[in-house]
Every structure is written in structure tokens, then in C-alpha cells.
Amino acid sequence: MARVPGLREEVEEVFDKSERRKIKLLYLANKYFYVVGLVVGISLGFLLQNLDLLIFFVLAISAFCYFWIDIYLLKQDGKFFNSAGHSKQEIFDRYYAKEISRQLSLRFTTPQALVSQSSMSLEERRADFKRVQAKHLENEFYSSDWRYFVAQVIHYD
Template identity: 40%
Template sequence: MSRIEGLVAEIVDVFGEKTSFISAVYFIKRRFYLFGGALGLIMGLPLRDFFFFLLAGGLTSLAVYASAEHYLFKIDHIFFSSSGRSKREIFGKYYANEIGRGLSLRMTEPENLVGSEGRAIEETRSLFQQRLAVELDREFKRSDWRYFVAACLYCQK
């Protein structure tokens, strides 16, 4: 099972049938300005007032964005607070192997092999483990954990 499929399977395990609704809310959040503009147009055209169109569209866009963001933050909190699914555990389960693989490939490049020629195998292994720990911490901090569940479901499509 690939990395994203396993992660989506865990998300479906936690949320069940709500996954399609989560994807829809994420789509709405990404396109909030279209929904606000459409509602502003619907309200502004009959009144033939451009100011009312802008006001209704702007307020509706802000309301759609804020409510979708609040919902997606709540979904992320539910997912990461369930047992065995902290951010660090999810990162370790689905992303750490890929980062380790990338680091090992970089260490086998010719210029790195020439530099490690005089080292013992144990020393090279410990150097790899040190670099891996630093790389994992850096990637974990760099990862975007906002709307994580919705983004995973959206990328699966």
C-alpha cells in the first residue's frame, strides 16, 4: 500500500462517511471568493446596487472562509488527538522512510563516497543516524500541518 493510500485509510477509519464532506468543505475554503461573489451577485442584482453587491460578497466570503477554516481545524484536532495518530507518529509512519531513503541516496553520491573513504563502517552509520535525526526534525518542522486531513483527502482524488 502506498504512503498516501495508507494515510487515507487511517483518515477513513477515524471519520468514516464524513470524508466526502470534509473534501467538499476544503474545496469551498479554497474557492471561498467564488461563493461570496455569487451570493453577492444574487443579492446585488435585484437591488441594482453595486455597493450592496460588494458588501454582501465580501461579508459572505469572510463568513465562508472563517467557518470552513474553523471546521477544518476541528477535524485536524480530532484526527491528531485520536490514539496513535499524533503529528509525530503520522510523520514517522508515512514520511520518515522516504526522508531516510533520500538521505541515503545523497550519501552514496560520488563526492560523498570519496569523503567517507577513510571512515570505518560504524562511524559512517553513526554519521548517517545523526544526519537522519537532523533531517527528520527539519522536515517535521517544515511540514504544513494546517488542514492536513482535508489536504490528504483532496490529494487522493
């Protein structure tokens, strides 16, 4: 969802360089939260020489990392989508709607689709395409995963 040219520049308008670096690091820590918890838990467990504490620290620190970072990344998404000109609908319309419409147009121009629509007038075909396009764009918008959007744009670009 986030690998589109131009999105990074929009994120850079809202977040400065240090915030972007922090978001990227926390996104990676959240993606590999179990590794963070394992490393810290093992080091604390060996330091305290207790297997029960090792297991407890691994689980507790992993859970804490996951939930705290999750909340932080979602707040950053909220900050971005609440800034002027960056609502989910505006971002979708600006970067994704054209590509989805292009793919749908290609489907409507396959030989099978052209043959099946040969009895329809040109106006009926256009109306049918607009109806299907509107439904398809709406379905695509609501099925898109907007979770960690900012972090993914920063990480993958």
C-alpha cells in the same frame, strides 16, 4: 504531504462517509472562497439592485466563508490527530520518515559523498549518517505543513 498510500484508510477509521464528503466540499469551498462569495454576493446584489450592497456582500460572504470553514477544517484536523494512534509524530514516523531516510541514504551514496568519507571508518560513517538523519527528520517534521491535513488526504486520494 497528504498523497501517501494508506493514509486514506486511517482517515476513514475516524470519519464516516458523510463527514468525509462534507470535509471535501468545505475544503474546496475554502480553496475557492472568493468564488463562493462572488456568486452569492452578485446574486444578492442583483436581487437588491444595489452596487454598494453587491460589493459588501461579496466581501462579507467571502470573509465569512474563509474564516468559518478554516475553523471547521482545523477542528477536523484536531479530531484526527487526537484520536488514538494518529498523532502527528506517529503519522510522520509511519508514512514519511522512511521516504525521507531513503532520500538521505541516496545522497550519502553519491560518488562525491563516498570520496569525501573515504578517510572515515565504517562506524564513523554510520554514526555520521545517524546524526544527520535524526537532524534531517526533525527538521522535516517541524517544517511540514499540517494545516488541512485531513481535507488534503480526502481530496487528493
